[in-house]
Amino acid sequence: MRIDVITLFPGMFTGPLTESILQRARETRSDGTSLLDVHFHDLRQFGTGTYKQVDDRPYGGGAGMVLRADVVVKAIEKVTEEGRTEGIRDSDFGIRTSKLNTQHSKLKTPHRIYFSPRGKRLTQANVEKTAKRDWLILLCGHYEGIDQRIIDGGWIDEEISIGDYVLTGGELPAMVLIDAVARQIPGVLGKEESAQEESFSASLGRKKEYPHYTRPEEFRGMRVPDVLLSGHHKEIEKWRKEMSG
Ligand code: SAH
Numbered sequence: 604m605r606i607d608v609i610t611l612f613p614g615m616f617t618g619p620l621t622e623s624i625l626q627r628a629r630e631t632r633s634d635g636t637s638l639l640d641v642h643f644h645d646l647r648q649f650g651t652g653t654y655k656q657v658d659d660r661p662y663g664g665g666a667g668m669v670l671r672a673d674v675v676v677k678a679i680e681k682v683t684e685e686g687r688t689e690g691i692r693d694s695d696f697g698i699r700t701s702k703l704n705t706q707h708s709k710l711k712t713p714h715r716i717y718f719s720p721r722g723k724r725l726t727q728a729n730v731e732k733t734a735k736r737d738w739l740i741l742l743c744g745h746y747e748g749i750d751q752r753i754i755d756g757g758w759i760d761e762e763i764s765i766g767d768y769v770l771t772g773g774e775l776p777a778m779v780l781i782d783a784v785a786r787q788i789p790g791v792l793g794k795e796e797s798a799q800e801e802s803f804s805a806s807l808g809r810k811k812e813y814p815h816y817t818r819p820e821e822f823r824g825m826r827v828p829d830v831l832l833s834g835h836h837k838e839i840e841k842w843r844k845e846m847s848g
Contacts, residue, residue, distance in 0.1 A: 604736070604788060605640045605691045605710060607682045608777055609675070610743040611657065613643035615774045625782060628791045636691045639785050642682075646670070649678040658746055667747030672756075675742065675749055679715065679758050682740055686710050691737070713740040715760045716780070718773030719748065722762030725780065727803035729763075733780070734787035741780065743773030813846035 608616065619625065620641060628639035650657045651674060658668035690709050714736045723729070733739070742749070742759065753759060765776040785791050792798050802812040816827040830842045 604638070604734075604784075605642070605686060605738045606781060607642045607644060607686055607713070607738075607740045608743065608781075609644045609646055609678050609682060609740065610772075610774055610777070611646045611745050612743075612772065612774055613645050615772075616641075616643060616778065619778045619782065624791060625785055628785050628788070638788055638790050639781075640691045641781065642686075644678060644682050646674065646678055649674050649681065661747060665747075669747050670744060670749040672750035672752045675753050676756070676758055679740060679742070679753075683713055686713060686738060686740075710738045713738045715740045715742065715758065717742045717744065717749065717754065717759045717762050718765070718776035718780075719744060719762045720764050720767070720769055722764040724767075725763050725765050725776075725783075727783075727809070728805075730780070730783040731787055731805075734784045739784075741773075741777045743777050745772040807847050810847045813843040 610616075620629065625639065629637050629641060631637055646657050647655050651671070656671075657674050658670050661667065661669050687710060714733070716733075716739060718741070742753075754762065763776070763780065765779050770776065786798050798804075800806050800812070803809050816831060820827050820832070828842070830838050833839070
């Protein structure tokens with residue numbers, strides 16, 4: 604999957620995307636592509652005038668600044684064009700792991716997401732659907748948000764909210780989506796089952812997962828439930844079903 608992120612603060616993504624599972628998913632495979640090929644585009648470079656202005660005061664007055672339609676649309680169009688030419692490619696992270704997969708290296712239509720408190724609330728079902736796409740463009744708002752004409756004019760396919768609270772920008776929501784989507788991509792997690800029987804997954808009826816225990820068997824007077832030590836797979840399965848909810 605290719606993901607293009609349009610943001611005023613690409614630096615915010617260092618850390619979440621350069622550690623652990625997401626870092627590994629971004630590493631280059633033997634065919635020169637990555638399972639997760641993420642590209643960052645600084646909105647500032649599409650700014651207007653000598654000062655590369657990206658925002659302006661809202662019509663009708665009020666506090667805050669609004670990201671300009673001309674600037675944002677220029678960015679979306681340029682990023683779309685670039686992605687079509689490049690496809691899924693090498694994201695320059697060394698280690699070569701799994702085998703050839705050129706099937707998805709050509710890209711046609713990006714799914715363009717804008718993060719907004721006004722958007723549809725993100726759920727695991729939506730995450731699974733999104734993970735099946737081969738190309739996402741994520742637009743991170745900042746300040747007051749973006750000019751509505753970017754949405755009304757058809758440059759955004761979906762508005763997503765990560766919850767009913769307001770953040771300073773769309774960068775954290777973008778990281779949340781990338782993280783949730785990445786672990787649904789086959790090969791990203793060590794064991795594939797681990798993405799299947801999980802909280803909110805279809806196989807758990809969208810319910811919350813059962814609790815987990817590991818060694819020691821007794822910790823400060825608390826014992827691991829007997830059924831988990833019994834070795835009876837049917838019983839364990841039954842217990843886990845009961846404990847999900
Ligand atoms: N004026 C807006 C808030 C803007 S917050 C309002 O009252 O609705 C600035 C940016 O942060 C937004 O453009 C959006 O991209 C992002 N953002 C803030 N909260 C968010 C949330 N809960 N979900 C998704 N994006 C959010």
